[in-house]
Amino acid sequence: MGEQTADRFADDPAFAVHEGGKLSVTPTRSIDSIADLALTYTPGVARVSSAIAAEPDLARRFTWAPRVVAVVSDGTAVLGLGNIGPSASLPVMEGKACLFKDFGGLDAVPIVLGVTDVDTIVETVAAIAPSFGGINLEDISAPRCFEIEARLRERLDIPVMHDDQHGTAIVVLAALRNAARVVGREIGDLRVVVSGAGAAGVACTKILLEAGVGEIAVADSQGVLHAGRGDLTPTKQWLVEHTNASGYAGTMVGALEGADVYIGLSGGSVPEAAIAAMAPGCIVFSWPTRRPRWIR
Structure with a gap:
């Protein structure tokens, strides 16, 4: 079955580009020794986390959050494809993350949501916001997108932009x-x-x-x-x-x-x-x- 599926897409170069997804996570430092491991994770990381707990603004210096954007979609208004759902929208969000990196030098994480309710989307994005320096809303259908963006802008202290707008x-x-x-x-x-x-x-x-x-x-x-x-x-x-x-x-x-x-x-x-x-x-x-x- 796997071979038949692969053969179906063998002649289309777009599928080759997307095979296995288009993103990976690469550490900024390698772990080459026990000392590296102890500093990257426990026990060294505890000193950094404790400092941030005491002074939250230090997170901007000692975490990736300020240089990472969340690309968030519910898959309800994708490109010219319409409401195709979260899984089918994921290749598009991965592609947008690639653009952020190649053209803007920013890392981005694609996040597709299995919900379409405005309140739930707002609460979900607000809950994950501490991990990011900005929120890029993508391919969320109107008129919900207007309310979602407005509420998140009012609630969060990081930039929020609905790219389709x-x-x-x-x-x-x-x-x-x-x-x-x-x-x-x-x-x-x-x-x-x-x-x-x-x-x-x-x-x-x-x-x-x-x-x-x-x-x-x-x-x-x-x-x-x-x-x-x-x-x-x-x-x-x-x-x-x-x-x-x-x-x-x-x-x-x-x-x-x-x-x-x-x-x-x-x-x-x-x-x-x-x-x-x-x-x-x-x-x-x-x-x-x-x-x-x-x-x-």
């Missing part, structure tokens, strides 16, 4: 500024259509508004958010009050006609004709639904 928003704003420069446009003159009113869509819309984007329409699966909708959550109500100044009540495809920017932050696809109907020199940020040719 703020990481995505920062990258989108930076890319849009550069793209606008390339096409010779001012960011304040752009009309933007955002597909998706989840965590990423909300955060991107907020940061673009703060950056001075001229006009933004946000669409969910039912169409563009507008005041006439009767199915609005508090978050979507906020979007209605701060976007879509023209009161357009149609579909996302309709909103794209003449638009300068499309930002795709939800599942599904956009007809080619809708992109063709956008303004000349339009800017499109979209997640590819097909595997690029350079990935075999």
Whole structure:
């Protein structure tokens, strides 16, 4: 059975990269003698632990916590895959930990939770927080993600960030500024259509508004958010009050006609004709639904 399972994935290089997971724990010091063992563990470690107990701030000097980030997910909103559960989300969290190390020089530990209740997630993350210098919330579905992040930020004395919101928003704003420069446009003159009113869509819309984007329409699966909708959550109500100044009540495809920017932050696809109907020199940020040719 094991050989058959291995053969199923032999031709896909992605599975080879993930075989056995992508992370390991490597000590910063080797244990080469009895003296090393006695200092690394008992009895030497007791002196360090006693000092920290007397002066808690010493933990920042004598433990790994300040340089380690917890990457926490419940697997309810993974990439473009949706609610796939904690086990299936673990490769993604391992990958994020690899990015922290390679691009930021920080160690990170992926933690997937087998619960989705907001209170339980908050209590669980708060309980493990002393082991870490920061919390990176990842792929937690909206609107729960907003409350979880807000409550943890208020409760903990270490940084807490929901990457799907703020990481995505920062990258989108930076890319849009550069793209606008390339096409010779001012960011304040752009009309933007955002597909998706989840965590990423909300955060991107907020940061673009703060950056001075001229006009933004946000669409969910039912169409563009507008005041006439009767199915609005508090978050979507906020979007209605701060976007879509023209009161357009149609579909996302309709909103794209003449638009300068499309930002795709939800599942599904956009007809080619809708992109063709956008303004000349339009800017499109979209997640590819097909595997690029350079990935075999």
